[in-house]
Amino acid sequence: MKSKLLAASxxxxxxxxAPAMAQRAPAGAQPTAAEAKAFVQxxxxxxxxxxxVAARASWVRANFITADTQWLEAKASAExxxxxxRLAMEAAxxxxxxxxxxxxxxxxxxxxxLVSPAPNRPGAADELSSLLTKLDSTYSTGKFDxxxxxxxxxxxxxxxxxxxxxxxxxxxxxxxxxxSPVMKPDxxxxxxxxxxxxxxLGYKDTGALWRANYDMEPDAFAAETDRLWKQVEPFxxxxxxxxxxxxxxxxxxxxxxxxxxxxxxxxxxxWAQQWGNIYDVVQxxxxxxxxxxxxxxxxxxxxxxxxxxxxxxxxxxxxFAPLPQTFWERSLITRPQDRExxxxxxxxxxxxxxxxxxxxxxxxxxEDFTTIHHELGHNYYQRAYKDxxxxxxxxxxxxxxxxxxDFAALSATTPTYLQQIGLLQKAxxxxxxxxxxxxxxxxxxxxxPFGLLVDRWRWQVFSGEVTPDRYNDAWxxxxxxxxxxxxxxxxxxxxxxxxxxxxxxxxxxxxxxFLAHIYQFQFHRAACKQAGWKxxxxxxxxxxxKEVGERLNTMLALGQSQPWPETLKxxxxxxxxDASAVAEYFQPLNAWLTKQNRGQKCGx
Ligand code: X8Z
Ligand code: ZN
Numbered sequence: 001m002k003s004k005l006l007a008a009s010x011x012x013x014x015x016x017x018a019p020a021m022a023q024r025a026p027a028g029a030q031p032t033a034a035e036a037k038a039f040v041q042x043x044x045x046x047x048x049x050x051x052x053v054a055a056r057a058s059w060v061r062a063n064f065i066t067a068d069t070q071w072l073e074a075k076a077s078a079e080x081x082x083x084x085x086r087l088a089m090e091a092a093x094x095x096x097x098x099x100x101x102x103x104x105x106x107x108x109x110x111x112x113x114l115v116s117p118a119p120n121r122p123g124a125a126d127e128l129s130s131l132l133t134k135l136d137s138t139y140s141t142g143k144f145d146x147x148x149x150x151x152x153x154x155x156x157x158x159x160x161x162x163x164x165x166x167x168x169x170x171x172x173x174x175x176x177x178x179x180s181p182v183m184k185p186d187x188x189x190x191x192x193x194x195x196x197x198x199x200x201l202g203y204k205d206t207g208a209l210w211r212a213n214y215d216m217e218p219d220a221f222a223a224e225t226d227r228l229w230k231q232v233e234p235f236x237x238x239x240x241x242x243x244x245x246x247x248x249x250x251x252x253x254x255x256x257x258x259x260x261x262x263x264x265x266x267x268x269x270x271w272a273q274q275w276g277n278i279y280d281v282v283q284x285x286x287x288x289x290x291x292x293x294x295x296x297x298x299x300x301x302x303x304x305x306x307x308x309x310x311x312x313x314x315x316x317x318x319x320f321a322p323l324p325q326t327f328w329e330r331s332l333i334t335r336p337q338d339r340e341x342x343x344x345x346x347x348x349x350x351x352x353x354x355x356x357x358x359x360x361x362x363x364x365x366x367e368d369f370t371t372i373h374h375e376l377g378h379n380y381y382q383r384a385y386k387d388x389x390x391x392x393x394x395x396x397x398x399x400x401x402x403x404x405x406d407f408a409a410l411s412a413t414t415p416t417y418l419q420q421i422g423l424l425q426k427a428x429x430x431x432x433x434x435x436x437x438x439x440x441x442x443x444x445x446x447x448x449p450f451g452l453l454v455d456r457w458r459w460q461v462f463s464g465e466v467t468p469d470r471y472n473d474a475w476x477x478x479x480x481x482x483x484x485x486x487x488x489x490x491x492x493x494x495x496x497x498x499x500x501x502x503x504x505x506x507x508x509x510x511x512x513x514f515l516a517h518i519y520q521f522q523f524h525r526a527a528c529k530q531a532g533w534k535x536x537x538x539x540x541x542x543x544x545x546k547e548v549g550e551r552l553n554t555m556l557a558l559g560q561s562q563p564w565p566e567t568l569k570x571x572x573x574x575x576x577x578d579a580s581a582v583a584e585y586f587q588p589l590n591a592w593l594t595k596q597n598r599g600q601k602c603g604x
Contacts, residue, residue: 030096030097031093031094031097032097033097033098033099033100033103035094035097036097036099036103036107037099037103039090039091039093039094040091040103040107040391043090043091043106043110043391044106044389044390046083046087047083047087047113047390047391048352048390050076050080050083050084051080051352051390053079053080054073054077054079054080055348055350055351056076056350057069057073057075057076057077058073058076059348059350060072060073061073061133061137062140062341062342062346062359063332063339063342063359064339064341065137065140065141066340070130070133070137073129073133074126074129074130074132075126075129077133078118078125078126078128078129078130079125081114081116081125081128081129082118082125084110084113084114085117085118085120085125085197085200086120087110087113088110088111088113088114089200091107091110092202102561105392105561105562106389106391106392109392109394109560110391111201111202112209112212113391114197115210115508115509116128116132116190116193116197116198116206116507117194117197117198117200117201117209118193118194118197119193119196119197120197120200124196124197127189127193128193128197131186131189131193132190135183135186135187135190135499135505135506135507136342137340138179138183138505139179139180139183139344139499139500139502139505139506140340140342140343142176142179142180143179144156144176144178144179146159146171146175147171152343153176153270153343154343154361154363156172156175156176156270157269157270158363159172160172160173160265160268160269160270160277161268161277162277164250164281166251166255166263166265166488169265169266169488170265170488170489173265173270173488174489176270176500177491177497177500179499179500180495180497180498180499180500181492181494181496181499183499183505184468184471184494185468187471188471190507191206191461191462194206195462198462203218204463205462205464206462207455207458207459207460207461207462207463208462210455210459210509210511211459213397213398214397214564215397215563215565222459224577225452225511225514228515228518228579229448229449229482231578231579231580231582231583232445232448232518232582235441235445235582235583235586236445236448236449237484237603238590238593238594238597238602239441239442239445239446240483240484240602240604241593241597241600241602241603242282242596242597243262243267243275243278243282243442243446244256244258244262245258245596245597247263247266247281247282250281251266259604260486261484261485261486261604262484262486262604263485263486263487264479264485264486264487264488265488266278270500271500271501272446272450272483272485273447273450273451274367274443274446275442275443276367276439276442276443277367278442279438279439279442282438282442283438284434284435284592287431287434287435288435289432289435289436289439290426290432291415291418291424291428292366293365293366293369293413294365296424297364297365297366297423298364300422300423302364303364304333304334304362304364304368307362307364307368307369307372308331308333308358308362308372308376310369310421311369311373311376311408311412312376313421314373314408314411314412314417314543315376315549317543317545317549318542318543318544318545318546318548318552319546319549319550319553320380320549320553321383323356323376323379324354324355324356327356327357327358327379330355330357331357331358331359332357332358332359332360332361333358333362334361334362341359341361342359343360343361344360344502344506345358345359345360345361345374345375346359346360346375347359347375347376347377347378347379347382349379349382349383349386353386354386356379357379358375358379360372360375369409369412369413370406370409370413370443373405373406373408373412374402374406374409375405376408377401377403377404377407377408378401378404378405380404380556381395381400381401381404381556384553384556384557384559385556385557385558385559385560387557388557388558388559391560392560392561393559394559394560395556395559396555396558396559396560396564396568397515397560397564398511398512398515399511399512399513399514399515399516399518399519399577400519400564400567400568401512401516403515403516403517403519403520403523404523404552406516406517406520407519407520407523407524407527410520410524411524411527411540411541411542412541413440414538414540414541415427415428415436416541417541417543420541420543433536433538433539433588434588434589434592436538437538437586437588438589440538440585440586441586444586445582445586447513447517448514448517449483450483451510451513451515452482452514453478453479453481453482453483454498454501454503454504454510454511455510455511456482457474457498458504458509458510461474471496471498472495472496472497472498475497475498476491480604484603484604515577517582518577518578518579518581518582519568519577521537521581521584522574522577522578523552523571523572524537524540524542524581524585525572525581525585526571526572526574527542527545527548527552527571528540528542530542530545530547530548530551531545531547531548537581537584537585538585538586538588551570551571552571554571555567555568555571
């Protein structure tokens with residue numbers, strides 16, 4: 001299945017079609033460049049057909065989870081998988097043929113089209129698709145008993161964000177993690193099938209297939225992520241050290257010791273991936289923030305639709321056309337009470353024309369204000385590249401797709417902007433830089449190790465280095481190594497904690513978010529420069545900057561038509577992923593944290 005978080009995939013109907021048969025060369029003869037070109041054209045037409053069905057089946061299942069919609073999605077997605085896998089295999093016929101560069105790139109991308117290609121044998125695609133639909137549905141309908149009531153992930157997330165009672169936090173955390181052990185056998189079976197499919201396409205395993213989609217060798221990409229992590233690790237360690245000290249002050253040694261790892265349920269988020277919700281606990285002593293975006297949204301009477309309208313308005317200010325009427329008619333913006341849905345936020349492109357939608361169970365708070373900008377970023381990207389050929393209708397690499405909306409939110413959460421749109425009476429001055437940057441770092445810097453480790457775990461699982469009996473131990477080894485975290489208590493023998501994070505049962509690669517947390521600052525720095533901004537990076541907002549919008553759209557419209565470094569260059573002038581913009585943005589905070597941590601034994 002293609003990544004549903006961005007676009008519901010394509011499925012090919014192929015009924016009776018004989019793909020590129022007419023152009024096939026006689027046995028033994030080397031196919032020609034013209035035949036290769038005709039083959040990809042035909043392949044794109046087939047993909048478009050299957051996608052049209054799979055996208056709608058996925059949308060319906062995600063908006064109405066029943067046994068029947070799961071059956072329909074699995075069937076459509078199996079057809080899509082079979083088609084794309086068959087086409088990728090057929091493409092091998094043109095290995096070594098000297099084609100034009102566009103055709104060569106498309107042949108390459110055809111092999112990378114699916115997140116998990118199915119093995120090429122009868123029944124395998126059906127089995128793989130059914131497993132994925134079931135895993136995703138199990139996650140999305142997960143509930144557990146909490147204080148005598150059955151609660152959902154949405155409810156549990158509120159507890160994690162707001163409660164300051166460690167026993168309650170632990171219960172909500174452990175409760176949610178009780179929904180995933182049942183997934184483990186299905187996940188192990190899925191890994192085996194997906195690997196078999198990846199090997200059939202010439203990759204070592206599914207992890208290698210995922211790492212192959214960055215215009216470089218898979219091993220070179222893994223090394224790139226190591227290099228980037230080394231760039232940002234010192235900032236994370238500094239933040240970890242400071243936050244641990246404040247948690248110790250709040251909860252005492254018995255709950256959060258002054259040294260060693262942090263207890264994962266104390267950080268305001270179910271996965272401890274963004275820590276902004278505990279700002280009140282860790283805020284700098286003696287400096288108060290004059291505003292709180294959670295409260296402003298509520299007191300100014302924002303509702304979920306108004307939050308989305310506000311997001312749209314930000315993009316319109318950059319010159320992007322308004323969202324289509326169908327966006328408002330077809331999107332799911334709040335959690336329905338009468339049926340089961342996939343609440344994990346996503347952006348959809350149903351027809352590669354203008355049927356773009358979001359699906360999220362929006363709450364009126366700062367986190368979802370940012371998430372709305374994030375999702376809309378996907379939609380504007382999808383719309384920008386819709387006129388590219390099918391195989392180029394994607395972001396430059398998947399990190400770009402995740403970075404666009406976050407880039408917008410970097411401007412759209414500045415006090416200056418909040419004041420411009422009337423949410424905030426008076427924008428604070430430089431005296432509130434540290435509180436502002438700390439809040440941002442709790443989300444953006446805290447995220448980095450998590451963004452890295454989810455796929456570090458999956459890479460090990462797909463390669464066979466970690467077998468099912470070690471799934472959970474390997475997960476916590478990485479949680480400790482990268483994030484410096486520990487579970488709130490001993491884990492049960494059957495625990496499958498990776499399954500309690502959406503993207504694992506949802507089979508969505510995760511390194512993209514790690515990359516996005518670096519790209520968004522590169523984009524922000526470049527955009528602020530284009531806008532002639534001279535002040536500190538964290539105070540810059542590009543709201544209303546049409547020229548920035550135009551240049552952004554130019555980059556987005558390129559889709560995946562060329563190697564991503566060239567695309568990056570069109571907007572930033574840079575050709576490498578580079579965390580120096582992260583460093584620049586957070587420089588004042590990092591210096592402040594270093595001072596706060598003086599005398600502390602940092603690390604774990
Ligand atoms: O999954 C998402 C988006 C949809 S692409 C809401 N994000 C990651 C997550 O929630 O784990 C955005 C930040 C990281
Ligand atoms: Zn996203």
